[in-house]
């Protein structure tokens with residue numbers, strides 16, 4: 001059986017359930033989907049500070065997955081936190097939802113637009129588009145101005161997000177819209193109906209990307225940059241970390 005571990009880098013169980021549902025919905029019937037949150041970390045990720053503090057927990061989850069024989073991983077936060085470090089620890093493929101969603105959008109049209117949560121996270125989305133070499137396809141990055149943990153609290157989230165996506169598509173004349181938060185995963189179908197354009201949820205895109213890499217027997221290359229990290233001591237709060 002193929003085992004994919006979907007890591008929610010924040011510690012909010014409701015989001016982990018939302019994320020699990022999206023991954024489970026698209027994964028192959030014979031594939032096991034395990035969705036987890038770290039025990040330590042930020043309740044949500046809405047700043048560089050939150051993102052930095054989420055990485056030790058992410059790496060703890062990856063290390064646990066390696067010990068239990070997981071075949072591949074999804075990083076289910078739109079900042080793709082700890083992606084490169086996770087690839088050093090992992091034997092199998094590691095795919096972040098931002099990378100997967102952006103790359104998926106490029107198959108569907110000339111340009112895509114991104115709608116993220118808070119305005120302050122827009123720069124990170126641009127940085128990731130640059131890192132992934134898709135800046136020329138990214139027509140814009142916008143926000144819905146809803147904090148991550150309020151997405152499933154605010155009764156007006158679907159209306160606000162529909163409006164934000166519609167105006168982003170119009171402003172950028174974009175062919176597709178990328179949802180800039182894992183917490184939007186459960187709204188993808190409704191948004192698709194309302195907008196009439198391709199709406200990409202990175203949780204589904206990343207899960208299927210990991211599934212296809214495993215199906216092609218492709219895994220992270222361990223000879224160079226993503227080789228296991230060199231042995232060394234980690235002290236203080238990080239003393240539970242060992243060289244893999």
Ligand SMILES: NC(=O)NC1=NC(=O)NC1=O
Pocket residue numbers: 010043044045046076077078079116117118121148180181182183
């Ligand atoms: N742009 C975002 O707000 N992304 C996210 N923050 C989280 O806590 N999870 C996300 O996907």
